[in-house]
Amino acid sequence: MAESDVPLPYRALHATHGGIWIASSDGEIRESGRGEAIAAAAETPMIVLNAPMTGQRLGYSELSGLDLLELFAFVHPARFTVPTPTGIARTLGLPVPEDDEDAAMLLLDAAKHLLDTLSWKDWGEREGAWTSAQSLFRLRWPWAAAVAERIEKPKQAERWLFSRLPEWEDQPPRPAPQTLTMDEHQTVDRLETLVGEDAERREGQRDYARAAAQSFNPRPAPGKPNMLIAEAGTGIGKTLGYLAPASLWAEQADGAVWLSTYTKALQRQLDRETERIFPDPVERREKVVVRKGRENYLCLLNLEDALQGGFAGRAAILAQLVARWAAYSKDGDMVGGDLPGWLTTLFRRAGATALTDRRGECVFAGCPHYRKCFIERSSRAAENADLVIANHALVMIMAERRREDSAALTRIVFDEGHHLFDAADSTFSAALTGQEAIELRRWIIGPEGKHRGRRRGLSARLMDVASYDEAGGEAIEAANAAAAALPGDSWLGRIAEGIPLGPIEKLLAAVRATVYSRASAQDAGYGLETEAAELDGALIAAVGAASEALESLHRPLAILRQRLEAVLEDAPDWLDSQARARIEGAMMGLTLRGQMIASWIALLARLGGPADPDFVDWLAIDRYEGREYDIGLHRHWLDPTKPLADTVIKPAHGLIVTSATLKGGEDWDAAETRAGAQHLDFAPDRFDAPSPFDYGANSEVLIVTDVKKGDLAALAGAYAKLIEAANGGTLGLFTAIARLKAVHARIADRLARNGLPLFSQHVDPIDTGTLIDIFRDDPHASLLGTDALRDGVDVPGHSLRLVLLETVPWPRPTVLHAARKLANGGNAYVDRVVRARLAQAFGRLIRRTDDKGMFVLLSAATPSRLLTAFPEGTPVARVPLDEAVARVAARLSSVTDFGQQVTKPKPVETK
Known part of the structure; x- marks a missing residue:
């Protein structure tokens, strides 16, 4: 070698x-x-x-x-x-x-x-x-x-790739899990095995595991699962706390527990933690499966x-x-x-x-690599796994599809439960946009004009069905004809030039005109939106024509699905296993797209009529740096935890909703609202374990009082001085990408000359996950970012010792936010949102017992009522910038980690 x-x-x-x-x-x-x-x-x-x-x-x-x-x-x-x-x-x-x-x-x-x-x-x-x-x-x-x-x-x-990959094998359906009551002593024993003999005994973690175990017991009645809402402060060890009873129940009951997260970082962490349960990699591949949406594979x-x-x-x-x-x-x-x-x-x-597969173009068994497909292998492996690690959106979708199925999700753990509301908001929403509509057209008709690729339309995918079943063939022809009403290539350019084609493009053109007539000048450069209310006659007329076009498309697709079902029941001679799987895949696609079209029709039916109190509708133009890339109509639930409760919580047998910041500095009512408990006819169990960390000794919150709002030079100077004082190790959070870019441009060279590298989302041409890896690896590096970093960064140790916020993270004044603010107590609702964001941002700072860190907010106008977002006992002071810099330098300029001093690097001399 x-x-x-x-x-x-x-x-x-x-x-x-x-x-x-x-x-x-x-x-x-x-x-x-x-x-x-x-x-x-x-x-x-x-x-x-x-x-x-x-x-x-x-x-x-x-x-x-x-x-x-x-x-x-x-x-x-x-x-x-x-x-x-x-x-x-x-x-x-x-x-x-x-x-x-x-x-x-x-x-x-x-x-x-x-x-x-x-x-x-x-x-x-x-x-x-x-x-x-x-x-x-x-x-x-x-x-x-x-x-x-x-x-x-x-x-x-x-042996090249396609011959090297193993094939997955079909397995019989898994029987329903056995009914059993969890033994408290066995749960604690399993926990002690996972944490190891040399680990410090943490009573909070043991109590948490005992409480979590109750959620795996038999439910008392249909629609009334054993539900636990748990806030476990950082350092309690909640991951192993719920993995102990989850793995024990899965082993004894022969059932699957779905572990749901919001961020990919926690999915990776959970995957690593399961090595404690199944140290043998072969067994672990069978018992633990990470599941994501098809577009990830x-x-x-x-x-x-x-x-x-x-x-x-x-x-x-x-x-x-x-x-x-x-x-x-x-x-x-x-x-x-x-x-x-x-x-x-x-x-x-x-x-x-x-x-x-981002366009839903999978041909399932028609693919020559079907038996080796990563997506199919993951899906089948999850059916027989003990622990399935997924994300909130996928769990909600799977729970809705399987609620009457033998493979229903009976036991679910929602970690990062403070994001449950946001995940449900996205999952149960509807959007009729140009991009969504053109994808639907391509799925039905197939490639047109210069559009390239291996994609095939319904006619090509179901040619044998069309020749065998006359009614099915007619439905395919009708669907192709109706899909011509959807936007085609260059639809956005035609709308901008005032020459839309077809009823959907004309609707989008009317939406665009309405939004521009009502949008405020302060929104220039970013996405524009306006409430779907008091609409003019031209838009209402366009809505009517678009609704008719969608109805004309929905009918043949529904008929085609029925004909495919009939073909499967008749089982003609040509229906081999590949053809059957291909037809079943087409049926699945037809079901999903039928539901999407139905949601569009329902959205349009509301326009021009009385408002539905359960929903919020608006019109939007999506733009990036002033350039339009989509136009559409949007509908969200006013309270998305209502469908969450009906489709996910009530059909389950046991659920845990947990987070270190579930209450977000509020009371239990706020936590239960985020979890959808207000829509249940029973009271979930509660568990609360404060963090064992000494925040009073190891952290401090500083509110800087003399950085003028809107002064970019002063803001950049403050960031530079504070990062230098901390000797790097800083996570800088912004509420606007434009300010992030401006600050980065002003300070990156200065910091680098002092041996303090600076990286940034939206600036550096590299993905966010890698930026976090770089930040974690270098104790002198700093990282700037937006919301994704506020919620998705786990950097224990000295690499993250200072969190900087440019301003109070107030919600953007969108149509949806305004409606929820009005329905939930006005400014009190806004304060709840902000406290939750501050709690999440502060939670990035202290991740283990020996961490030390500071949290600095560059906003003199920070209301005192928001400060309950920080852990009890955390010192809070309002100080001018110079004093903040001095305090940061005194506490953080030399931080020890496992006995090793982090010293300031020698400045780089430049010519």
């Missing part, structure tokens, strides 16, 4: 906000200016780490070269690494660079190490590499020549199409690297799974979405 001493014939380019360095294979490292670096990179390809981000640092977006991350993805598919010089060094076992100058040389050393790996006899990811390298060579991948010359041609043909048929010429240029290279990953992937999950989050961003997402 000795590495070659022959140097690589390349140079490496490393660029940060603090400077640019070029390293040569002879050991020379020199600092460079932007112009020189760009010219050098254009003349001779250089080794870079993350070409899009390097190009952004240089101000040269077209930068290309030998991207070290692409080479890593080829050599070690499905293996994690933080995509920084330090992260790569740790993953490969190389010396960690001490500064940016060393980082430039590390790129050369890492490239040499990866290329040498290709010659190792014990290289674990060898299979398929030679075949993939030949394809990449033909595609002119920059690394192809260096890779191909180092991989020895195998003596026998390689690699579609093998789409991948095959891409590999056979469906993709060109950089997208084709991405497809080859994804194929390498798929051969070693645990489950084919492209979003939050073991596909590196940074991989698709290296290609500016060219082709990444086309590799998943």
